[in-house]
Every structure is written in structure tokens, then in C-alpha cells.
Amino acid sequence: MADTVKLPEDSFKRINADDRAALDSEKIAAPSLTFAQDAWRRLRKNKGAWVSLIVLAIVFIMAFGSLVVSPHNPNAVNPSYANLPSKIPGIGINGFNGTLVQAGQRIDAYKQAGASSKFYIMGTDYLGRDLFSRVLYGTRISLIIALVATLFDLTIGVTYGMFSGWKGGRIDTIMQRIIEIILSIPNLVVIVLLILILKPGMTSIIIAIALTSWTNMARLVRAQTMEIKEQEYILAARTLGERPLKIAFKHLLPNLSSVIIINTMFTIPNAIFFEATLSYIGIGISSPQASLGTLLNDGQKNFQFLPYQMWWPALILSIIMLAFNLLGDGLRDAFDPRTKE
Amino acid sequence: MENDKNILEVRNLQVNFKTYAGDVKAIRNVSFDLRKGETLAIVGESGSGKSVTTRTIMGLNARNADITSGSILYKDQDLLKKSDKEMEQFRGQDIAEIFQDPMTSLDPTMKIGKQIAEPLMVHKGMKKEKALAQALEMMKLVGITDAENRINDYPHQFSGGMRQRIVIAIALINYPEILIADEPTTALDVTIQAQILNLMKELQDKISTSIIFITHDLGVVAGMADRVAVMYAGKIVEYGTVDEIFYNPKHPYTWGLLSSMPTLDSSGDELPSIPGTPPDLLDPPTGDAFAARNAYALKIDTEQEPPFFKVSDTHYAATWLLHPDAPKVTPPAQIVARQKKYAEMQQALVAKQRPSVPVEEEEEQQ
Amino acid sequence: MAKYLAKRIFYLILTLFIVITLTFFLMKLLPGTPLTNQAKLSKSQIALIYEQYGLNKPVWQQYLLYLAGAVRGNFGTSFQFSDQPVSYLLSSRIGPSLQIGLQAMILGVIVGIIVGAFGAMRQNSWVDTTATVVSILGISIPSFVLAVLLQYYLGLKLGWFPIAEWGGFIYTVLPTLALGATPLAESARFVRTEMVDVLSSDYIELAKAKGLSRTGVIYHHALRNSLIPLITIVGPLAVNIMTGSMVVENIFSIPGIGEQFVKSVLTNDYPTIMGLTIIYSFMLCVVLLFTDILYGIVDPRIRITGKAN
Numbered sequence A: 001m002a003d004t005v006k007l008p009e010d011s012f013k014r015i016n017a018d019d020r021a022a023l024d025s026e027k028i029a030a031p032s033l034t035f036a037q038d039a040w041r042r043l044r045k046n047k048g049a050w051v052s053l054i055v056l057a058i059v060f061i062m063a064f065g066s067l068v069v070s071p072h073n074p075n076a077v078n079p080s081y082a083n084l085p086s087k088i089p090g091i092g093i094n095g096f097n098g099t100l101v102q103a104g105q106r107i108d109a110y111k112q113a114g115a116s117s118k119f120y121i122m123g124t125d126y127l128g129r130d131l132f133s134r135v136l137y138g139t140r141i142s143l144i145i146a147l148v149a150t151l152f153d154l155t156i157g158v159t160y161g162m163f164s165g166w167k168g169g170r171i172d173t174i175m176q177r178i179i180e181i182i183l184s185i186p187n188l189v190v191i192v193l194l195i196l197i198l199k200p201g202m203t204s205i206i207i208a209i210a211l212t213s214w215t216n217m218a219r220l221v222r223a224q225t226m227e228i229k230e231q232e233y234i235l236a237a238r239t240l241g242e243r244p245l246k247i248a249f250k251h252l253l254p255n256l257s258s259v260i261i262i263n264t265m266f267t268i269p270n271a272i273f274f275e276a277t278l279s280y281i282g283i284g285i286s287s288p289q290a291s292l293g294t295l296l297n298d299g300q301k302n303f304q305f306l307p308y309q310m311w312w313p314a315l316i317l318s319i320i321m322l323a324f325n326l327l328g329d330g331l332r333d334a335f336d337p338r339t340k341e
Numbered sequence B: 001m002e003n004d005k006n007i008l009e010v011r012n013l014q015v016n017f018k019t020y021a022g023d024v025k026a027i028r029n030v031s032f033d034l035r036k037g038e039t040l041a042i043v044g045e046s047g048s049g050k051s052v053t054t055r056t057i058m059g060l061n062a063r064n065a066d067i068t069s070g071s072i073l074y075k076d077q078d079l080l081k082k083s084d085k086e087m088e089q090f091r092g093q094d095i096a097e098i099f100q101d102p103m104t105s106l107d108p109t110m111k112i113g114k115q116i117a118e119p120l121m122v123h124k125g126m127k128k129e130k131a132l133a134q135a136l137e138m139m140k141l142v143g144i145t146d147a148e149n150r151i152n153d154y155p156h157q158f159s160g161g162m163r164q165r166i167v168i169a170i171a172l173i174n175y176p177e178i179l180i181a182d183e184p185t186t187a188l189d190v191t192i193q194a195q196i197l198n199l200m201k202e203l204q205d206k207i208s209t210s211i212i213f214i215t216h217d218l219g220v221v222a223g224m225a226d227r228v229a230v231m232y233a234g235k236i237v238e239y240g241t242v243d244e245i246f247y248n249p250k251h252p253y254t255w256g257l258l259s260s261m262p263t264l265d266s267s268g269d270e271l272p273s274i275p276g277t278p279p280d281l282l283d284p285p286t287g288d289a290f291a292a293r294n295a296y297a298l299k300i301d302t303e304q305e306p307p308f309f310k311v312s313d314t315h316y317a318a319t320w321l322l323h324p325d326a327p328k329v330t331p332p333a334q335i336v337a338r339q340k341k342y343a344e345m346q347q348a349l350v351a352k353q354r355p356s357v358p359v360e361e362e363e364e365q366q
Numbered sequence C: 001m002a003k004y005l006a007k008r009i010f011y012l013i014l015t016l017f018i019v020i021t022l023t024f025f026l027m028k029l030l031p032g033t034p035l036t037n038q039a040k041l042s043k044s045q046i047a048l049i050y051e052q053y054g055l056n057k058p059v060w061q062q063y064l065l066y067l068a069g070a071v072r073g074n075f076g077t078s079f080q081f082s083d084q085p086v087s088y089l090l091s092s093r094i095g096p097s098l099q100i101g102l103q104a105m106i107l108g109v110i111v112g113i114i115v116g117a118f119g120a121m122r123q124n125s126w127v128d129t130t131a132t133v134v135s136i137l138g139i140s141i142p143s144f145v146l147a148v149l150l151q152y153y154l155g156l157k158l159g160w161f162p163i164a165e166w167g168g169f170i171y172t173v174l175p176t177l178a179l180g181a182t183p184l185a186e187s188a189r190f191v192r193t194e195m196v197d198v199l200s201s202d203y204i205e206l207a208k209a210k211g212l213s214r215t216g217v218i219y220h221h222a223l224r225n226s227l228i229p230l231i232t233i234v235g236p237l238a239v240n241i242m243t244g245s246m247v248v249e250n251i252f253s254i255p256g257i258g259e260q261f262v263k264s265v266l267t268n269d270y271p272t273i274m275g276l277t278i279i280y281s282f283m284l285c286v287v288l289l290f291t292d293i294l295y296g297i298v299d300p301r302i303r304i305t306g307k308a309n
Ligand SMILES: Nc1ncnc2c1ncn2[C@@H]1O[C@H](COP(=O)(O)OP(=O)(O)OP(=O)(O)O)[C@@H](O)[C@H]1O
Pocket: B017, B018, B019, B024, B026, B044, B045, B046, B047, B048, B049, B050, B051, B052, B053, B062, B063, B064, B065, B216, B281
């Protein structure tokens, strides 16, 4: 067996504890990652989430940047340039070159309108307003509504959920019943009722959306709170007599953050969707203000003949929704250790 | 097969897992035999690769597993060369497995009778009624009281111990040649543990199966196993009969395991546990993986991997301490006591059967 | 079980009572009367109309009358069509809505299950990628956008389906597709996640250890365990369909309650809005009750203990 092999003289010297310790530390420790680092690593690997983040950044910059620089005034009416199709300089593809088919013939709409030198990259609407500027404007309004509503929704939902989960017992039961009742009326119906009462407009849309969509957040936060509150450090803080509010902010909230962040990513597109639906129905944002919903509604009227007027806002709306959903998915996977590969 | 007493021969098995940080070398050249009708215990700390070994035998490894070398011979067939489809024939028929946690290993939405009968329907093509009748017999055999009335119950209606009995019934219903039990009692409380272990022994006699018994608790091994293999960091470091491992251990890691095991005559004080943690299998150390935690480490342990040294025909250990040039070391007091007891046992044995071989010297030999 | 059922039905009634009460008093806060839409009327005419709508009584009496009526399915008279009781308006319009709603739900859930299950079974393959893309698109594209696109391309351009008309089954195809997309996407996502979870569970490992084939494992163990929880999202999906139908019915000119709701909102037809709100809540409550009971029936863990959650 192996003992026939001749080994160097000093091979069988005992080695002492220090040397052994050195043996241990010499090795490069496995890249042990904290939870946040691990989540970050997984998020970075998620291409969909990354692209979404970049797309959203661009959408935000353009929508809010257009407050400062906008290609045209989104509300400037110019009847002689009405219904011009999209024209992007340097692109000759039909649909993006300012031509459209009229009476079986492809004609240059810009020439016809006496605007050969101009270009509207998304075309113009029935009043000759620059669609691109209006889409930027509409996106901004939609985003503001969604973000503010989500902020309220978050505040209500997190507070409600934390309180309900923390208190437990009877209070919790009653609070959960209330949520059940709210959930047994379709959201949109409640929103519509609230808007009727509050008079249509941006503020009432925000309030209506915020008041109806916090239930999901509340439920998730409650469940998580119930789990966390049994944990030792919380019990310790409680027995040490720390004030509940302090416990909530110092111990609870940080541990709820992943749930809150993930759910927020799904609340925002929901709010955008509700706003668009309301404006589409005709009780949301009204002219001359624009949101993606009103633009869709305007565009849909002429969809048969001037499909680009709906395609553009539809495309932007879908891209925003898609990006938020993908980002939310990415975050959920990143925060969920079970999806570890 | 090298030896027709063997039902399973694992040779030079190497399994890596591909992860983002690199390859985890979970099994590093493992070989062992399983004899017909015996119980082989595989013992080792958490993460030593016990479960990966059994999953590899079953062909149920995780998707990122990569079996880089080795063979697993069962009845002259190499299981590692079988396709997924072919492996289905062996699983649940020739080789069955009992899992660690009975609370999660039963389908919560299927009646337990059907769950027990399933392997019969799959492998024997049995009709449901017949299979259920046989399942009922099995339920009685594993000690489920009132089996007739409980056959249509769901898992959540049973206690943990009862569920483990059901899992055992599932595993044994086809009278498998090999039963793999991966820590079958770890999740149960102590009194139930003993019952389950007794049941397994009892059934092993009844249906003559060979058992690979995985555990990290040497305490349960004594009563269960015929032979023991000690595993550390993806390798087997020592193997022998139960008596040899318990009373004449040679590997410092085995010494550590035995010292940290509560015994009847241990004073009940704090048990010494092995200091340190197992090495990182992403980048296993050169030489003996145990060296960094080994109070008896030699210089060569950090340079060269120890080969297996023969202690007896049935007992081998991979430690440089067994090399003829190695310094004589005194194991921990507890181990010395064990070895003394072992010597006495051997003497008694020899005394009984006079005309046999001279007493084997169990000091540093060869 | 009976006790549980009784409790649930009690909650259903309580919920509806609260909904009726809330909508009634909310509506009382609203400006405008049935006369808002009409030309100038003489004092006596106004008195007559007030009488007709019971608006001259004290509010609490109006409330009790309304409550008593609502229990019997009588929601008063429409402001918009002054000779029509709201209940008639609703009952004549609920059929089309139920039809496309149910069709959309069935289509969405069934196709969703197939898409989700295949995705989970072939994790990270092209099948999975396609399934994920389909479901994420379905969730991201609002149903009314899809409705317009379907109407234009499949209806108008290709002429495969009639548009903006209501008749037989063929007229329901496009609205069903438009409404079914989100439920499809949501259930595909849900089933995929559930199934991935189930597939990594211990009992699936045991099923494999029994020697079941891949399909056997899926068919006998994985599917049932991942589909049972799907029942819990049927309620939310129903909400989604109701919401979507308000716009989609409008686009396809379907004489349903969704279209009516939008019309009533735009014309301040409060009695009809109230009636519809109650009907919507009632339908949702029934769906929730139904799914709850169904869950109890198919999940043995709940069946025995007799309580949900
Ligand atoms: N799918 C996998 N991917 C990466 N590494 C894995 C995978 N499965 C197992 N391992 C690694 O392989 C090593 C052996 O794991 P194994 O489950 O066999 O340990 P064990 O001896 O059964 O421990 P325990 O007593 O905890 O069950 C561990 O280091 C583990 O991290």
C-alpha cells in the first residue's frame, strides 16, 4: 500500500496550533455575502430588471425633462397641421416618414399641409398638437398620479398592516374584516364613486386610487409583521420597554422593506392602469390636460384611419407597465433566497 | 462485481456542483461497498456529502450536479450509465429511500393509502384495489394502528412518528434490495426515534434488505449498523465494523466524533465538540482536509493527502498517523478507554474460541 | 362545514348590507337630482318628480325604503330612463356581461394553467421564456388597448370577427380574448411560481424516489398541489374582469352592465350607479364565497378542520 512510498524526513513533524490556525486563514474564505449583497448580486444578473430600470430612468428623465425642454408646446393648437403622421428624419420606412395612404395612394402628408420642412416624430393630433410633446406631458401626468397615489397607498397600507399585525387579537380580526369588505367591491367601482363625489380631476383621482389600493400592501405587511414580532430581538426590545413607535421604525420597518419595495413596484403600474382606465372612460383627466389615458381615448376615436395616434400612447403605457412589472419581478427574485441558483 | 456478497459497489465517485462562485466539490473520490443484508452507516458532520452520495445513487441529484467520475455497480450494472428513464425502473423497486423530514415528505393532498400503493402500481402494474389491499398490509406491518380506517386519511391527520412509518411503508412496499435512510429520525423526538429505529431493524429481518443508514449522530449507529463509514468534507476517512469504529477508531476525526457523543458512562458534563468548521468545498485544501482542525496534525497532512492504511481486513483509515514513520500519539482519554475495552473484548473472544488466531495487536501496526 | 358555511353566508349578508348603506349615503352626498338633465320645470312638476323618486321624505326614511327595496331587488327608478326601473335595466343587461365574463375567466384560467405549468416543467428553457413573456405582456397591456387592437386588426382588417355588434357566440370572441388576456397572464404566472415551488418540495422528491416518471410526478402530485392555491386568485381575477368589462363592453358596443355603468356615470344616473355597485359587490361576494367553499372541498387540510386560512 501507500506506506511503501518514501517520504521526506521531516514529513511527520507535528505542527502546532498556531500553524494550523494559519492554515485555516491562508485559505481565501468563500465569498460570504450579506443578504443585501446577495440580493444585489442576483438583481444585477437579472437582465430584464436592468433593462427595465434603464428604460424607466429614460422615461422619467424625458417626461419630467420636457417641463424644461419640450420639442413643442403640448397644448399649442395648429389646425393646419392636424393629423400629420409620424415623421422621423432619416427613416424612410412607411409609417415613420410622414406619408400616409389616402384614397388608395401614398401621399406625403407634410407636403400637403405645407409643412415639408417640419417633422413631428410621433405626428400630430386632430388639433395639430405635437403628439410627442403630448405623450411626454401625458406620461408625466400619469406618472405623477401613480407615484403620489402609491405614496399615499404605501403610507396607509404599511401603517394599517403594521398596526393590525402588531396588535393581533380582536383588533386585528376587525381590521382584517374591514379589508375583506373593501375587497368585496370591485376597485374601479369604488374609485368611480369617489371621483363622482370629489369631482373629477387629478386630486380626486389620486385620492380615489390611494384609498382603494392599499389593502394588498396592508395584508402583506401584516403577515410579515406577525412573523417578525415573534423574533427574539423584537421580544427583547419589548421587554426592555422600548416605545412601540421606536420599535416600529427601528426594528420592524427595516425588516419589512423588501416586502414593501417589491409590492410598491406592482402598485405603481396598477395605479397607472386605473388612471388610464378612468381617463379612457371619460371621468379622469380632461382636456386640455392630458394623461396616457386621455391620449388613448383621443387616439382610439380615429384608430381606423390614423392608428399611430393610439399606437404611440399605447406603446408608451405598455412599456412603462412592463418595465415596472419586470423590475418588480426582478426585485422579488432578488430578495427571495429560495430562488438562489 | 468484485465480490458477490456485495449488492452495491461505489467506486471513485466524484460529484461537483456548479455555482456562481465556482465548483463545489461535494464528493471527492468516495468508494464503498454495501453487503447483502447488512446495514452500513455513513456518519459525518453536516455538509460532509452524505445526502449528495445517496442522491447520486438514486439518480436524483440537483440539476447543477456534475458527476465527474466513478461508478455505482448494482447487480453488475453501472447506475451512473443509466438514462433518467432507465433509473425510474430502479427507484422504488430495487432501491428505495426514506427522507429526513416526515412532515414534508408526504403529498399533503393525496390519501396515504394511495401514496403507499403507488410504487406497486408503478412498478408492478397493479390495479388500484389490489395495490391498496397490499398497502393496508404494509400499514399494519409498520405499526399503524387501526389501519383499515386510516387508509383514506391524509398526511396532516398523522403525527410525525406515524408519518415516518408511512414513509417507511412506501419505501418497503416493493421489498427493495437496498433501502437508503437519510437521517430518518433526525426530525423526530427521542422516544419516537427509538421506535422508528427498532421498526427498521425489525423490518430489515422480515424483508431482508440492505440498508444505507445516513446520520450525523453516532449515538444511533451502535444499535443499528453492522459497518460504519465516517465521512468528512466529501471523503470517507475511516471505515470498519461497528466495534472497530467505536472501540478502535484510528482517525482523529472519528476520535472527535466519538468524544462529542454522549454515552451512558460519560459524566454528563459538557461534551467536547470538534473545534473549527469544515473546509470550504469550493476550494478544498491540499493534503488532509481535516488538518486545520486536527490537534494531531503532521506536516505532511498539509502537503499530501493520506491514503487508506489497513488496520484490519475490515478496517481502514485515511490518516498519516498510521504511517510507520509517524510519531506515536496518545488519543484523547476517552478513546484510550474505548480501545482498552476493545482489547478486553478481543481477549474475551479469543478466550472463548481457543484454537483461533493469536490476538491482534491493535497498536500502531504494519 | 355547515357551521362554517353559515358563518360565511352571514358575512356575505353583512358585507352587502354595509355596501348598500355606504353607497346610499355616499350618493346622498352627491350634487344633482334627477332633474339636472332636464329643462326648466314648474314647481308642481318638480314636486311631482320628487314624489315619484321619494326624495321628499326624510333621508333615514329614504334609506329604509331603499334597503327594503334592495333586498327585493328593487333599486328604484333610473334617472336617465325615467320610466325604467333600475332592476329591469340591470336584469336585461346582465346576460351579455356574465357571458363574456365567464368565457374570459374560463379561457384565461385554462390557458393560463397550461402556459404556467409548461413553463415550470421546462424551467429556463425557451418554453419557459415564451411563457414568461406571454404572461408579462398580458399583465402589462391594458385590456382596453388590446380590445381596440383586436377590433381593428382581427375584426376590421382581417374581417374574421364582427365588431361593435351583439348577437351570437361569434360576437363574443373578441371581447372574450380582450378580457381574458389578463386572467390568462396572471394565472400563468401564479401557476408557474406555485409549481416551481412544489417541484422542489420533499414530497416530489419522494414521488421521484418511488420511481414515478416525470409525467407521473407532474400528473399525480405536482399539478394538484400547485393548482389548488389557484382558487384563491379567482376572486381577484373576477375583479379584474369586471373592471375590464366596463371599457371593453363600451368598445365592442356590448349591451352589458359594464357599458351601462359607464353610461350612468357620465349621465349622473345615481340610482343606476347604486344598483350596479350593489350588483357588482354581490357578484364578487358570491365568487369569493364560492371559491372559499371550493378551496375547502379540494384541499384536504382545510376540509377536515373546517376553516379557511
Ligand atoms: N445543489 C447544490 N448546489 C451546490 N452545492 C450543493 C448542492 N447540494 C449540496 N451541495 C453542497 O454539497 C455539500 C454536501 O451536502 P450534503 O447535503 O450532502 O450534506 P450532508 O452531509 O447531507 O449534510 P446534512 O447532515 O446537513 O444533511 C454541502 O457543502 C452542500 O453545500
